[in-house]
Amino acid sequence: MNNQIKSAEHNRFDVDRLAKLSRFRINDSDTAMIKKELEILTEFADTVLTEMTVCAETYSTVAEFIEGHTAREDNETEHRQEHNEENLLSLSPTTENGYISVPKVISIN
Amino acid sequence: MSDLTLKTLQQLVRGLESREFSCYELATAYADKILKTDVYINAYLETNLENTVKQAKAVDLQRAKNEHPSPLAGIPFAVKDNISVKDTKTTCGSKILENYIAPYDATVISKLKSQGMIVIGKTNMDEFGMGASGENSAFKTTKNPYNLHRTPGGSSSGSAAAVASNQAPIALGSDTGGSVRQPASFCGLVGIKPTYGSVSRYGLVSFAPSLDQIGVISKTVYDNALLLSACMGQDKMDARSIKSSPPNCTTDIHGGIKGMTVGLDSRIFEMDISVEVKTAVMKTADKLKDMGCKIIDCRLPDSHRLIACYYLLSCAEASSNLARYDGIRYGRRSDTFQGIDDLYVNSRTEGFGREVKNRIMLGSFALSAGYYQKYYLSALELKKIITTEYMDILKQCDAILTPTYPTVAFKLGIERTSLDSFKGDMFTVGANLSGLPAINIPSGYYSEGMPIGISLMGKANAEPTLYRIANGIEAVLTDKGGRT
Numbered sequence: 001m002n003n004q005i006k007s008a009e010h011n012r013f014d015v016d017r018l019a020k021l022s023r024f025r026i027n028d029s030d031t032a033m034i035k036k037e038l039e040i041l042t043e044f045a046d047t048v049l050t051e052m053t054v055c056a057e058t059y060s061t062v063a064e065f066i067e068g069h070t071a072r073e074d075n076e077t078e079h080r081q082e083h084n085e086e087n088l089l090s091l092s093p094t095t096e097n098g099y100i101s102v103p104k105v106i107s108i109n
Numbered sequence: 110m111s112d113l114t115l116k117t118l119q120q121l122v123r124g125l126e127s128r129e130f131s132c133y134e135l136a137t138a139y140a141d142k143i144l145k146t147d148v149y150i151n152a153y154l155e156t157n158l159e160n161t162v163k164q165a166k167a168v169d170l171q172r173a174k175n176e177h178p179s180p181l182a183g184i185p186f187a188v189k190d191n192i193s194v195k196d197t198k199t200t201c202g203s204k205i206l207e208n209y210i211a212p213y214d215a216t217v218i219s220k221l222k223s224q225g226m227i228v229i230g231k232t233n234m235d236e237f238g239m240g241a242s243g244e245n246s247a248f249k250t251t252k253n254p255y256n257l258h259r260t261p262g263g264s265s266s267g268s269a270a271a272v273a274s275n276q277a278p279i280a281l282g283s284d285t286g287g288s289v290r291q292p293a294s295f296c297g298l299v300g301i302k303p304t305y306g307s308v309s310r311y312g313l314v315s316f317a318p319s320l321d322q323i324g325v326i327s328k329t330v331y332d333n334a335l336l337l338s339a340c341m342g343q344d345k346m347d348a349r350s351i352k353s354s355p356p357n358c359t360t361d362i363h364g365g366i367k368g369m370t371v372g373l374d375s376r377i378f379e380m381d382i383s384v385e386v387k388t389a390v391m392k393t394a395d396k397l398k399d400m401g402c403k404i405i406d407c408r409l410p411d412s413h414r415l416i417a418c419y420y421l422l423s424c425a426e427a428s429s430n431l432a433r434y435d436g437i438r439y440g441r442r443s444d445t446f447q448g449i450d451d452l453y454v455n456s457r458t459e460g461f462g463r464e465v466k467n468r469i470m471l472g473s474f475a476l477s478a479g480y481y482q483k484y485y486l487s488a489l490e491l492k493k494i495i496t497t498e499y500m501d502i503l504k505q506c507d508a509i510l511t512p513t514y515p516t517v518a519f520k521l522g523i524e525r526t527s528l529d530s531f532k533g534d535m536f537t538v539g540a541n542l543s544g545l546p547a548i549n550i551p552s553g554y555y556s557e558g559m560p561i562g563i564s565l566m567g568k569a570n571a572e573p574t575l576y577r578i579a580n581g582i583e584a585v586l587t588d589k590g591g592r593t
Contacts, residue, residue: 021473022428023435024466025458037467038474040528041420042484048417049487 113138114275118332121278122180125172132172132183136165139185139229143276149257151249152271154190155198156230161185164227171225181339182225187277189268190231191238192323193312194218201314202234202246202264205440205460215312216344217281217323224339229277232267236462237431238285238316240264241530242521243292245464250521253295255559259518262292268326269296279336280326285316286419287513287537289324290549294562295518297551299333299579300326304569305544306351308337309344317426318349320419320541330550330583334358334576341572351570358573366581367401369574371565372506374409382515385555390512393552393563396585397510402578405506410498412535414491419538420531421475421488427465428472434460467527496543499566503545508578509566511536513549517559536564546572550579552586 015031015038026034094101113135116124124130140158147153168183177183188194191201193211195218200206214222222228235245243251243266251266253259254274261270265282269292272280282289284302293300302324315321325340327333341355373394378387394404434440436456443455461469475484502509513536540547547566555561563582567575 015470018470018473018477021477022466022469023432023453023457024461024470025454026466030463030466034467034470037527038471040526041471041531042474044413044528045417045421045484048411048413049483049491 110134112275114142114278116278117328118184118278118335119329121184122335125183126180132165132168133162135183136162136185136227136229139277142274143230146274146276149252150254150270150274150276151251152232152267152274152276153187153230154200154202154233154248154267157197158229161227161229168225168227177225179224181221181335183227184225184278185227185229186221186336187230187232187268187271187280188218188228189265189280189282190234191283191314191316192218192281193314194228194231197228197231199231199314200248201238202236202248203461203465204247205434205456206314207247207441209439211312213312215323216309216346217340218312220340220342221336226339230271232265232271232280234266234268235264235288236465237314237427238264238283238288238321239427239464239468241287241291241533242519243267243270244521245462247462252521253518253559255297256518256557258520259559260295260521262295262514262518264288265292265300265324265326269293269298269300272296272298272326272328278328279332281340282324282326283313283316284322284324284537284541285320286423286541287534289326290537290540290547290562290564291514291534293326293549294513294551294564295560297554297560297562298326298328299330299548299550299583300324300562301333301337301548301572301575302540302546303337303341303572304351304546305541306347306349307353307355307546307570307572308340309342309347309350311344311346315426315430317423318430319426320423322541330548330576330580331359331362333548334362334572334580337572353570356570356573358576361573362576362580364577365400366397366578368403369508369578370403370405370506371397371578372407372502372509373404374407374509374511376408377511380412380515382512383517383556385517386512386515386561389552389555389561389563390510393582393586394510396582397578400581400585402581404510407502407506407509409502409509409511410495410539415495415538415542416531416535418488418491418495418542419534420471420527421484422492422542424468424472425475425485425488426472428469428476431461431465431469436460464527471527492542495539499539499543499545503566503568507567507571507574511564511566513537513562513564517556517561540566545569546575548575548579550582550586552582 171177193215199211242260243263253261268280268282271277273296289300436442446452549562
């Protein structure tokens with residue numbers, strides 16, 4: 001019974017789909033090998049993750065543990081007064097007959 | 110004059126200061142050693158010996174005029190090939206980047222160059238840092254200088270082999286799951302993975318950015334502390350850089366370890382690891398006790414959890430990170446294609462090696478619809494739990510003692526599944542998942558003369574303490590320690 005469940009579970013590996021997602025072309029022997037590797041690895045992960053029942057206080061980075069040591073502030077996305085909708089839209093390209101108007105960069109004299 | 114390449118970094122600094130020898134003599138000594146030795150070791154992917162000698166001459170002139178105050182000026186160092194050095198190839202051991210020339214220096218390289226240090230060459234590595242033997246390089250296989258039929262470890266294979274074979278006094282590597290500490294262990298060297306964020310990752314080609322960290326490989330603990338101090342510091346170019354003034358790791362290094370506490374999980378001795386490795390750990394614990402250190406029993410996070418969490422997260426991040434190598438944005442472009450999709454697929458299929466493809470596909474699986482929550486999110490949660498567990502242990506002790514790897518360097522050419530390979534990392538990945546610093550220290554020679562390493566993991570930003578304990582261990586376990 002257990003084996004049946006396992007083999008059903010292992011059929012979930014559509015290696016061709018994974019290869020397509022990852023943008024690889026793989027041959028039949030690669031497919032078999034990768035499928036085997038995935039089976040071993042996910043079976044191992046399944047066992048470990050199902051045993052995981054404890055939940056602990058969570059911390060995202062070590063830096064957060066250290067008082068006064070925080071990661072760099074993100075100045076790039078800081079809100080500035082001049083970044084209002086009107087100003088930003090004024091920087092966008094103009095349109096003409098439904099097409100974006102591209103400024104002329106080459107002039108023929 | 111004695112062979113300069115046999116000296117430690119500390120001895121070289123003193124020799125240059127006292128004018129016992131010049132930077133030019135030092136550079137030519139290393140250039141000669143590389144030309145004679147590297148044909149057997151394959152540590153380097155690229156060297157620039159002529160330029161190294163030229164730069165050394167320039168530093169000699171500056172030193173003569175007292176224009177270069179840094180004691181490290183004129184010292185050559187080797188760099189793993191995933192760290193960007195301006196105008197130099199940075200291949201990451203991959204065919205897909207075989208002709209990529211970095212247009213800028215990584216922050217860590219800029220820092221060392223500003224101290225007058227000279228990049229002597231780029232070292233071989235497992236492709237994109239994925240591997241533990243150096244055999245996954247697309248270009249060549251690096252050999253262990255202690256035994257040419259054995260692996261130097263990986264993925265910083267070339268950096269470790271270069272230092273162990275005296276082809277460089279010191280080297281930079283990167284550590285995502287043990288890639289600095291494991292090769293250091295296999296080659297009888299000191300290797301540190303510092304606290305996450307303490308050394309800038311700007312210019313390091315990423316494999317798994319939440320785990321990647323640049324580290325140092327050296328002959329002695331003091332050398333390691335000296336170079337790491339020069340590499341550390343906040344960097345605005347790395348968003349995860351820690352905001353703090355970098356410590357000087359050498360100041361208290363000889364302070365002794367009496368009264369310190371080290372945690373040891375006695376269950377290690379029941380695990381499936383080599384008897385010699387267990388002996389090395391026991392011997393180290395005994396020596397620590399003799400030196401006045403208190404050893405306490407602790408319960409480390411379960412090794413299976415560590416491995417599962419590490420491979421799910423690292424593969425997921427790799428699959429996302431390496432998507433940029435498609436022949437358009439980055440990377441070598443295939444010559445044969447019909448249409449854009451074909452170009453992407455052919456470029457990636459031809460450019461990446463087997464191990465990288467496996468991990469990318471496993472990562473795509475973990476991130477794919479239906480499995481994202483089950484695998485990726487669970488692994489993220491597990492990572493937080495593991496970090497908390499380590500932090501709780503380190504509330505009771507200054508460092509945690511474990512083996513670095515379950516065995517000595519294994520033979521080259523042995524077929525291993527990814528899981529076998531991951532299981533070998535059970536003592537190293539914890540430091541990457543938690544972001545804590547960890548160091549490998551040589552603890553003697555065992556099977557067929559191969560070195561064994563033991564590992565110490567410390568509190569965040571406590572590298573000086575870690576070095577102090579490591580220096581104490583080095584003094585009693587090897588013939589190098591305590592050298593002043």
